Amino acid sequence: MKTVALHNLKGGVGKTAAAVNLAYLAAANDVPTLLWDLDPQGASSWYFHGQPQHEKTKNVLHGATPVSRLVTPSPYANLSLIPADFSYRYxxxxxxxVEPPRQxxxxxxxxxxxxxxxxxxxxxPSLSHLADNVFAAADLVLAPVVPTWLSLRALEQVEDYLRDAGFDPSRLRPFYSMADRRRQLHRELIERRPQAxxxxxxxVIPYASMVERMGERRAPMAAFAPSDDPALLAYAELWLELKAMLKL
Ligand SMILES: Nc1ncnc2c1ncn2[C@@H]1O[C@H](COP(=O)(O)OP(=O)(O)O)[C@@H](O)[C@H]1O
Ligand SMILES: [Mg+2]
Structure with missing residues (x-):
């Protein structure tokens, strides 16, 4: 089993949108997929209509409750969820x-x-003990980056953090998210990619109202968007790149 994290120091950059769409596309392409929503806000759980099981997170972490009890089905074949629990804020x-640390x-x-x-x-969005656990567990860490200097700086901060904490920074793979080609800065940063x-x-995931509509539909894009929708095609390209990198 390969593990991929959608992570960024910044919130509101498209982590959940990518997690939900990638999970759906993987499952639809016959890859049995488990989506674990680690964010107490529970956005990806909500998109997939997942309700948390009533198990104490502490008991799961310490091995008293089997982790498999947290799994719930999703509305889609091949796709299961571990919905976020409100206790995830702690x-x-x-x-x-939990010993050993990070593991x-x-x-x-x-x-x-x-x-x-x-x-x-x-x-x-965090750089913390949870992030250490995520970096230790993930084969790849995908980081959505809005094409702005501030977002690129946040990406560099994550990379520095990884290096300082002894992780291999080459597992951090950014991709542009919420890209608006009407904006000159976005266009420039996409065409002439900076070192980060x-x-x-x-x-490149475009800024598109069709992505926002996932909230209205409470579903991944592929479940309702036309098959030639540019944002859906961008997620499909992201999925194909991920599939190739992980040899799925
Ligand atoms: N490519 C996009 N185009 C337009 N809106 C987007 C896009 N990606 C995400 N959004 C919207 O932006 C908000 C934050 O996205 P989300 O994926 O939840 O970010 P994160 O998980 O990084 O906090 C949501 O309302 C979502 O619908
Ligand atoms: Mg999110």
Whole structure:
């Protein structure tokens, strides 16, 4: 089983939109997929109509409750969820108490290797103990980056953090998200990619009202958007790049 995290220091950059669309596309392409919503806001759980199981997060972290009890079905074949639990707002503190440090999430994902080929982690915006666990568990960390200097700076901060914490920064793979080609700066940063995007994926997710409409439909884009919709095609390209990188 391969593990991919959608992570960024910044919020509102398209992590959840990418997690939801990638999870759907993977599952629709016959890759048994588990989406774990680690953000207490529970946005990806909401898109997939997932309700958290009534298990104490603390008991799961300490092994008293099997992690498999957290899994719920999604409305789609091949796709299961671990919905966010409101107690995840304390996940950082709870993870600090689990030994060995940083390895809890990796250990919790292990039992799923028999049933799933791909785990997708939808992360809250942070650089913290939870992020350490995510970096230790993920084969790839996908970071949506809005084409602005401030977002690129946040990306560099994540990369510095990874390096300082002893992780391999080459597993951090950014991609442009919410790109608005009507804006000159966006166009420039997409065409002449700065150094921070050197390891970036090719897919560029456009700023598009069709993505926002996922909220109205409570569904991934592929479930309602026309098959030639540019944003859907961009997610499909992102999925194909991910599939190739992970040899799925
Ligand atoms: N490509 C996009 N174009 C337009 N709106 C987007 C796009 N991606 C996300 N959004 C919207 O922006 C908001 C934040 O997106 P979300 O994926 O939840 O970000 P994050 O998970 O990084 O906080 C949501 O309302 C979502 O509908
Ligand atoms: Mg989110």
């Amino acid at each position: 996940l950082d503190v709870m993870l600090r108490k 809890a999430l990796r250990r919790l994902l292990k039992p799923f290797a028999g049933d799933y080929a791909l785990a997708i982690l939808d992360c809250p 995007m050197a390891r970036g994926l090719h897919a």
